[in-house]
Amino acid sequence: MGFEKYYNQNLEETKKKLREAVKFDDFIVQAINNIDEINRIANTLVKRLREWYEFYNPEFSRSIFDHEKFVEAIISGEVKKETDSMGAELSKEDMAAVLNLAEEIDSLYKLKEKQEEYLEKLMQKNCPNIAAVAGYLIGARLIAIAGDLKRLVRFPASTVQLLGAEKALFRHMKTGARAPKYGVIHEHPLVTGVGMKDKGKVARGLADKISIASKIDYFKGEFIGDELRKKLEERFKCLK
Amino acid sequence: MGFEKYYNQNLEETKKKLREAVKFDDFIVQAINNIDEINRIANTLVKRLREWYEFYNPEFSRSIFDHEKFVEAIISGEVKKETDSMGAELSKEDMAAVLNLAEEIDSLYKLKEKQEEYLEKLMQKNCPNIAAVAGYLIGARLIAIAGDLKRLVRFPASTVQLLGAEKALFRHMKTGARAPKYGVIHEHPLVTGVGMKDKGKVARGLADKISIASKIDYFKGEFIGDELRKKLEERFKCLK
Numbered sequence: 001m002g003f004e005k006y007y008n009q010n011l012e013e014t015k016k017k018l019r020e021a022v023k024f025d026d027f028i029v030q031a032i033n034n035i036d037e038i039n040r041i042a043n044t045l046v047k048r049l050r051e052w053y054e055f056y057n058p059e060f061s062r063s064i065f066d067h068e069k070f071v072e073a074i075i076s077g078e079v080k081k082e083t084d085s086m087g088a089e090l091s092k093e094d095m096a097a098v099l100n101l102a103e104e105i106d107s108l109y110k111l112k113e114k115q116e117e118y119l120e121k122l123m124q125k126n127c128p129n130i131a132a133v134a135g136y137l138i139g140a141r142l143i144a145i146a147g148d149l150k151r152l153v154r155f156p157a158s159t160v161q162l163l164g165a166e167k168a169l170f171r172h173m174k175t176g177a178r179a180p181k182y183g184v185i186h187e188h189p190l191v192t193g194v195g196m197k198d199k200g201k202v203a204r205g206l207a208d209k210i211s212i213a214s215k216i217d218y219f220k221g222e223f224i225g226d227e228l229r230k231k232l233e234e235r236f237k238c239l240k
Numbered sequence: 241m242g243f244e245k246y247y248n249q250n251l252e253e254t255k256k257k258l259r260e261a262v263k264f265d266d267f268i269v270q271a272i273n274n275i276d277e278i279n280r281i282a283n284t285l286v287k288r289l290r291e292w293y294e295f296y297n298p299e300f301s302r303s304i305f306d307h308e309k310f311v312e313a314i315i316s317g318e319v320k321k322e323t324d325s326m327g328a329e330l331s332k333e334d335m336a337a338v339l340n341l342a343e344e345i346d347s348l349y350k351l352k353e354k355q356e357e358y359l360e361k362l363m364q365k366n367c368p369n370i371a372a373v374a375g376y377l378i379g380a381r382l383i384a385i386a387g388d389l390k391r392l393v394r395f396p397a398s399t400v401q402l403l404g405a406e407k408a409l410f411r412h413m414k415t416g417a418r419a420p421k422y423g424v425i426h427e428h429p430l431v432t433g434v435g436m437k438d439k440g441k442v443a444r445g446l447a448d449k450i451s452i453a454s455k456i457d458y459f460k461g462e463f464i465g466d467e468l469r470k471k472l473e474e475r476f477k478c479l480k
Contacts, residue, residue, distance in 0.1 A: 018326040019327065022328035027334055037285070037288060041284070044277065045277070086254075086255045087259065097267075097354070104347065104348065107344065107347055115337060122333075
């Protein structure tokens with residue numbers, strides 16, 4: 001076999017391997033990173049929008065705390081300006097520029113929704129157990145921090161509990177500051193639902209079950225996510 | 241006059257003063273900051289889009305350097321994948337999620353265009369001389385860094401020359417590193433059009449004329465921006 005033929009065959013095989021190297025984990029990681037990025041961006045732009053809109057109608061901006069509702073209200077055109085408002089009058093062009101920005105933010109929110117739907121489907125198809133126990137957003141974030149599902153499966157539950165709290169963990173190791181009790185799972189409803197002194201306990205129990213769920217998903221076991229979740233809810237019911 | 245009446249009258253007057261305190265400068269500053277923000281955001285998202293799209297068609301992403309053209313091509317749906325591509329096959333859902341992101345970026349580019357049109361009008365109406373000499377984007381950036389037109393007018397030309405290079409300037413003052421020769425005006429076509437060794441000279445001449453232009457705009461003098469610009473072009477023609 002001539003060298004060229006050998007080279008071409010080798011190249012073909014390498015390309016094939018690369019094609020097959022893209023796994024569902026990669027899409028999960030992309031999707032959750034995208035969602036978090038869009039969130040950050042929308043927040044930055046809403047702050048700009050508020051600053052700008054407050055020239056015109058400061059009272060209204062201060063009356064709505066929720067960013068998404070604020071944007072919706074601006075777009076709806078139904079916002080009334082009080083007659084004794086402190087805000088200045090805006091020209092048509094000024095107002096149009098403000099509205100353009102509001103519409104863009106609205107479309108970012110819609111993009112986020114679409115990406116969340118997409119991620120939810122991905123998680124339900126590939127990691128149904130993790131999604132049931134951790135929720136699809138937190139589950140995806142854990143996979144993204146670990147790198148992929150395979151690496152997440154290899155972590156002990158105590159590591160899963162702290163994923164996303166790396167900064168606090170290293171600070172603890174270096175300076176002896178308090179050790180973190182939870183990472184990204186602190187946003188889980190079971191953790192947010194209990195008082196400060198019980199959060200660590202709930203986080204540990206939750207991380208245990210996520211760890212089990214991830215192993216089942218990785219080895220394509222059957223779906224017991226609902227049971228795992230129910231057990232947790234039963235166990236921590238008394239803490240609420 | 242009772243206290244309450246006095247209080248109310250005072251409040252009314254304060255509100256009126258606040259209403260009148262909003263000036264065109266504020267809108268210029270908002271608009272240029274918005275444009276720069278949208279630029280940053282679009283760039284971040286394009287990087288995500290490329291990373292994601294490269295799972296599917298890495299060869300194509302590498303073949304287009306320009307971000308805007310890349311996004312356009314993805315949306316047009318006319319991109320062909322080579323039969324021996326290294327990229328993986330994507331499911332319909334994966335592809336849809338990628339496309340959604342591309343469309344959002346495209347709409348950010350369009351928003352940027354609209355905001356630039358708006359800013360151009362604002363500048364042409366309120367600062368026609370600055371816009372003619374510096375260009376409306378650089379002019380707006382100078383006003384934004386100064387805070388407003390009034391403060392820009394008070395700066396000597398040598399300060400205008402360095403606006404936007406504060407970091408380099410303070411480094412120079414502290415450590416004795418080389419002094420910066422220009423700030424945001426380094427993007428001006430007159431400066432980009434000449435060789436490295438002449439940039440400082442051109443920047444100084446340009447800053448002089450911008451300084452004059454800003455004073456005319458502030459005191460509502462007549463329009464001589466085109467003349468100023470032409471003089472500069474004549475003077476530096478030999479350097480090209």
